[in-house]
Amino acid sequence: MRSDLMKKGPEKAPHRSLFKAMGYTREEIERPLIGIVNSFNEIIPGHIHLDKITQAVKAGVRMAGGTPIEFSTIGICDGIAMNHDGMRYSLASRELIADSVEVMAMAHPFDGLVFIPNCDKIIPGMIMAAFRLNLPCIVVSGGPMLAGRVGQRPVDLISVFEGVGALKAGIIGEQDLEELEDYACPGCGSCAGMFTANSMNCLSEALGLALPGNGTIPAVSAARYRLAKTAGMRIMDLVRHSIRPRDMITMASFENAIAVDMALGCSTNTVLHVPAIAHEAGFTLDLDLFNTISAKTPHLCSLRPGGPHFLEDLNAAGGVQGVMKELAKIGAIHLDAQTVTGFSVGKNLESVKQVDHNVIRPVDNPYHAQGGIAILYGNLAPQGAVVKQSAVAPEMLQRTGRARVFESEQDAANAILSGAIQPGDVVVIRYEGPKGGPGMQEMLTPTAAIIGMNLGKDVALITDGRFSGGTQGAAIGHVSPEAAAGGPIALVEEGDRIAIDIPAKKLELLVDEATLKARRAAWRPMPPRIQHGYLARYAKMVTSGATGAILSH
Template identity: 50%
Template sequence: MRSDNVKKGLNRTSHRSLLRACGLDDDDMKKPFIGIANSYTDVVPGHMHLKDLVEVVKEEVLKNGGIPFEFDTMAVCDGIAMNHEGMRYSLPSREIIANTVESMAMAHQFDALILMPTCDKVVPGMLMAAARLNIPAIVITGGPMMPGKLNGEVIDFINVTEAVGAVQSGKMSEEELYELECAACPGPGSCAGLFTANTMACLTETLGMSLPGCATAHAVSDHKVEVARQSAKQIFKLLEDDIKPSDILTQEAFENAIIVDLALGGSTNTTLHIPAIANEVDDVDVTIDLFDKLSHQIPYICSIRPGGHNHMIDVENAGGIPGVMKNLESLMHTDCMTVTAETVKENLEDVCDVNYDVIHTIEEPVRDEGGIAVLYGNVAPNGCVIKQGAVNEDMLVHSGPCKVFNSEEEAVVAIENDEIIDGDVVVIRYEGPKGGPGMREMLNPTAAIMGRELFHVALITDGRFSGGSRGPCVGHISPEAAAGGPIGAIKDGDIVSINVPERTINLEVDDAEIQERLKDVKPVERNLKGWLRQYQQLATSADKGAVLK
């Protein structure tokens, strides 16, 4: 066993002495050591229930003859970190999480890992660590929260963010907003729509790193408890058969994940996280170009919030991710290995109870193309992304005058002062991985625009978007302004044209003029210290997954 490095032989006597202080005896020294990476915290709704769920996992590990060692890693709630300096730490936390899990697993030589994430950066961070370590591992994502209810309507967190803009523009009273605030998030779990956390859970299951049904098993459900119990039991099968992440995280598995992502209309943050996970695996090549190639081939078959009206509970009741994959089976690589110790094809053999009103067939999709599109042009030579599944048909092609801001805060003030009108293109720059630093999510500006019912305003940024953003929002513009990207040359009044069907985004200014303007651009400087300063020095661009180099 790998753990023999810390518990076997004369030279490990002192190690055993310390392990005995943790409560182990002679028999325990003969058992596999199972590391349990728990991201429990009191301040994040998606993680608060993991304190209880981990006890189920530890009990099952003991029952099956292993020794569970729980350790904690961090979790940032993007909703709470939104629209202030704290959001700069959200994306960088992914790297801390990956490094924490790697450090604990290497220092203590665990034989296998059970990973328990829920929210946006924690899921990819733990998957990055699993790929890097390449020891048997299984993921138990924490599960969605139930949607809220108010006056007979089903609601969620995004209703609240957009309602703030409605109040500011006089379309809703503060009393109505308060009722919404109190009802939208009724308990533990990741926010109830197909935002980033739930998208990543769905893709973890599709990759084969969590058990079928795990992604949509809700945080407070008996189903989630049973999935956790079965996952803890299954880690011993992975150990016995020596099935490691490298056996599961293949090129074909990543393509499957992108196929499901496009079919669901998932968060654009996946174009950061999937390449970042793939970056940890040898002989795998995943870029945003792969997303774009597949987006022309894969239909959008699930209309889930924010792009539609359904919530994750509807997907769970309709058949979950196994139901989605069953409908996409003819388009997927079905010979991929999974943590069930069986292939995708074998996992799908008994899947038959699918609600086609929620999970459409590929013959009768919601839309013919996948939910994410990658655009190129003189604004974004290295590409940018848009969640086309959450854009109204009449805004898939748009051209308008720019209103340019060098930070999220500046843009929000202009929106709140009614300086943005229908037809405008809002430009927010110096919010990329280096320029931010940390590539903040622009949920507040997009929600403010939608709350004011400015449905014909586009927003482009070298920052990124919450999985809950909707509308013509173009993010991840690469190169970013801080790296000398052309977005830094845009001036107020310039015309930017966006054509999603043709996959283009262009500034209607001569290329020579753009280059001349860039000579005079002075990047925004920030007084940084600590972790953010280190991150800024190491972060790559969004089209590379914003990984550290």
């Protein structure tokens, strides 16, 4: 066992003495030692109950003959960090989480690891660590929040963000907004729609690193605790047979995850996280693969923020396994890909008996013939830009508009909420990329304001930053190269015409080349916004959003 490095033989008597100081018995020390990576804290609704999930995992490990040893990681609530300097730290925390797990698991050689994340950057950070360490491991999330209710209307966190815009536009009153605030988030769990956290929890299941049900079983359900116990038991089988992530997960597994991404209409943040995870697994995942898979994968689920259904509805309809079962009918799933269940995807899908086609559309009657995400290219985004095309109003799929240029998210949000943005405008927010932000802030406040003020069918937003999974509308992010790296988005001027053609995968700045050449000669980068501390170091090392915003070595 790997843990023998810290417990076996007379020379490890001091090490065993330290274990005994914590109350571990000889029998516990002699068993396989399983690291339980718990991201519980008291600042994230998705994590507030993870102490209980962790206890269930530990029970499963003990039932199967192992000794669970818990340690923690940091975690940021993207919603609470939104629209202030805290959001600069969100994406950057992903690398800290991966690094911290690596440090703990290398300093203390566990035999296996159980990862317990639930929210946006914690999930990919932990999965990146899983591939980097390549120890037997399994992921079990805390599960999604239930939808809230205002009267008979189901609501969620995004309803509150959009309510702010509706209040500013005079559509609702202050009491209406307070009612939304009180009831939109009814309890623990990752926010109730197909936002980034639930997207990544679903994709960890599709990838094969989590058990069926991981992405959709509600946080408050007893089934979530049974799943956690099963995961605790299952890690012992993985350890006994020395089954590691790189033994199981192949490029076919990543293609399965992207296919599910497209069918569900997941967050555009998956286009950052999946390539970053693939990089740790030893694969190069080009952005073009998203378009290739999207072209042959129908969009089967209309989930919040783009549609009416919530994660609890998807769970009742058959969950991720139900979606994969439907996609398998057209050959969009690699059935021979292996999973932590000990069986192939195809074998797992045999147990899926019924799929509710009111929530998971059949492949011959999808919401859209193509997947939920598209990668756009053009002279404004030579390395690509990302849009959740399934959440774009039909009127905005092809649009030419007037550029309204802002050097920060806050300036743009203020302009939108003050009524300065008019139908036909294209809001351009730059110097918010991985380097320029630094940290690639999410733009939920301005996008939600656009929707809340009933401008979703008339106004587009383009940025080298990124969007919350809760964003809907013609919101195009990850524009690469970013402004801070001298990308073309840095050359856009107020009043320029910008052409968006999502079906053709095009994003063009309608300015002649001679003018752009002159602007480039005169361009000077903005001074770094943050010059000390972690984000200053991060800005020096982070790569383009087109490569997953991983760190250079």
